[in-house]
Amino acid sequence: MPDTPALDFAKVEALRKHMLLNTTHMSKFLGVSRVTYSGWVKGKPIRKGNDAKVRGALRKMFTVITDHNWPEPEVIAMAPAQRFNTLLELTNEDE
Numbered sequence: 001m002p003d004t005p006a007l008d009f010a011k012v013e014a015l016r017k018h019m020l021l022n023t024t025h026m027s028k029f030l031g032v033s034r035v036t037y038s039g040w041v042k043g044k045p046i047r048k049g050n051d052a053k054v055r056g057a058l059r060k061m062f063t064v065i066t067d068h069n070w071p072e073p074e075v076i077a078m079a080p081a082q083r084f085n086t087l088l089e090l091t092n093e094d095e
Contacts, residue, residue: 007054009041019061020071025084029091030057060091 016026027037031053040046046054064070068090075083 004051007040007046007051009043012054012058013041015058015061018065018071019087020076020080020083021087022080025080025087028084029061029087030054061087064090 016023019026021029023037024034027034030037032050036050064087070087070090071083075086078086
């Protein structure tokens, strides 16, 4: 079985921007500190346990993009905290 390729955090950052999230909200969504997330963006390695958790969270984000056409104009107009809470609501619906 081939190894899973390493996460490309340049692409994760592009996803964060597409989702209209700030780094604090992105790190909360991924379940890590902002410092940890920033380290990954700068090239620090991700631990195996965090890797699985992050991949699961990213799958949820992609589901929101495809199933809910994120970001719709209503989402774009939201304040950052409201946008983040909406994302949490949508990802919890999928569970």
